[in-house]
Amino acid sequence: MIVDPHSYTYRFADEGCSDARLVGGKGKGLGEMTAAGYPVPPGFAVSARAYRRFLDQDNLRRDIAQQLDGLDPEDYPAIEQASERIDTLMATSRLPADVADKIREEYAALGELVGADDVSVAVRSSGTAEDSSADSFAGEFETWVDIQGIDDVLAHVHRCYTSVYAPRVLRYALERGIDLSRIEMAVVIQKTVRARTAGVMFTLDPISGDRSRVVLEASWGLGLSVVGGEVTPDRFTVGKVGLSVQSRVLGDKRVEYRRGDASVEVPEDRRDRLCLEDAEVVAIAELGKRLEKRHGAPQDIEFAVDEELPAGENLLLLQCRPETVWSGVERAPAFDPKEKMMSWITSSITVPTKVQSGGGHRHE
Structure with missing residues (x-):
């Protein structure tokens, strides 16, 4: 064409x-x-x-x-x-x-x-x-x-x-x-998506740069509450190998946007509930893993769960772009072939891993 x-x-x-x-x-x-x-x-x-x-x-x-x-x-x-x-x-x-x-x-x-x-x-x-x-x-x-x-x-x-x-x-x-x-x-x-839940996914850990993980942050309703910093979103970590949920951290989700014009209070019975089921977390992470493979680099992806669509058809992708904080960082090889194997094993045990704090995601 x-x-x-x-x-x-x-x-x-x-x-x-x-x-x-x-x-x-x-x-x-x-x-x-x-x-x-x-x-x-x-x-x-x-x-x-x-x-x-x-x-x-x-x-x-x-x-x-x-x-x-x-x-x-x-x-x-x-x-x-x-x-x-x-x-x-x-x-x-x-x-x-x-x-x-x-x-x-x-x-x-x-x-x-x-x-x-x-x-x-x-x-x-x-x-x-x-x-x-x-x-x-x-x-x-x-x-x-x-x-x-x-x-x-x-x-x-x-x-x-x-x-x-x-x-x-x-x-x-x-x-x-x-x-x-x-x-x-x-x-x-x-x-417009009628979002029950919305959030952002990184196909690496945005704090440490660890590429063996997929990290999701999400809250109730449209993603505007996360964008504006009005809530602390739930956070989920998924291992890329095997796609298993490694951790779940409950956020503080007191407001949500059912529409784009104004926020409303989240009912108390949902404030202490995670906004994504494990099966949804894994399904979204699997989409992220596929997109990373397609683009050949870590991705920053916005997603939503549409409350008007049936399960299995309700996971929607709203944006995909290259992750920009860690993608340009040169990573040292895990093993230098010039060194003896025992030397590498010893150093990996005795030298602490350097963790760099990275900038997060700016939504729109």
């Missing part, structure tokens, strides 16, 4: 949705998982070309460049002011009519697919440099859940565009010498 690089949208199953240059890191991950037959809620990506089309009107590129010229990465007040001025510039420019029409067409098609006229969706930023191994923008851009109706969908696509120049993104880019004019914004529009 020939990919049209000029398209404004790509459905997850389209070949173009496996190209990060067209649909950003998040869109690429969803496209690849869909193409490979993994359980992914349906949706489509608004391409980076649509973002370029937006910037090509009203002298936006020129005016944004003027605001960024000479910014000092340590001058936070100036960064805040520049961000506010750019936000005003972008907010006063509407989505081009041809882009809006294509989004309207694809949103209607998604509604037909799932049997809902105004299907509830998540609108998620997907930057073209978001998940590179060198500079991860994961968590810097914006996501909204439970957006319903085409007018709100179009408004939130527009808001994704303005998030490229949010103060925290500007600081991140300036501190690392990244040219934001080279970063383009695609947008993922995906059916």
Whole structure:
């Protein structure tokens, strides 16, 4: 199939949705998982070309460049002011009519697919440099859940565009010498999952970097409570060999998001219960292990358990991207063939293992 690089949208199953240059890191991950037959809620990506089309009107590129010229990465007040001025510039420019029409067409098609006229969706930023191994923008851009109706969908696509120049993104880019004019914004529009439980999985231990384990952190409802730090999620560790649950740590789950607009209290009878059964933990870890093998590197994966789907069909993957903290760390071989075996055994017993604390996961 020939990919049209000029398209404004790509459905997850389209070949173009496996190209990060067209649909950003998040869109690429969803496209690849869909193409490979993994359980992914349906949706489509608004391409980076649509973002370029937006910037090509009203002298936006020129005016944004003027605001960024000479910014000092340590001058936070100036960064805040520049961000506010750019936000005003972008907010006063509407989505081009041809882009809006294509989004309207694809949103209607998604509604037909799932049997809902105004299907509830998540609108998620997907930057073209978001998940590179060198500079991860994961968590810097914006996501909204439970957006319903085409007018709100179009408004939130527009808001994704303005998030490229949010103060925290500007600081991140300036501190690392990244040219934001080279970063383009695609947008993922995906059916909202009615999550009983949601969380994140690393196909290594995010604290120690141990690649023999899969670690899951999850809480009740949508993943927003974990993202916002409103709960301490349950934590599960699974051994990759044999896929057995090695540990379960009960979290502190007092609030949950049943919808994307507000949190509610978790009933007391669920606060002291683990939010995943062992069989679910193992099934999710098995998906993670397969994705790691497919990509040839540790992965950072978001998942959910859909309460509206039957068991066996309710485990859904929401995102897959390279793990960025430990993946670039060079690991010393477990055994140096130049040394005698007994010397290696002795050193492994007498020298304590060095454990490095690693950064965690920033959700969106």
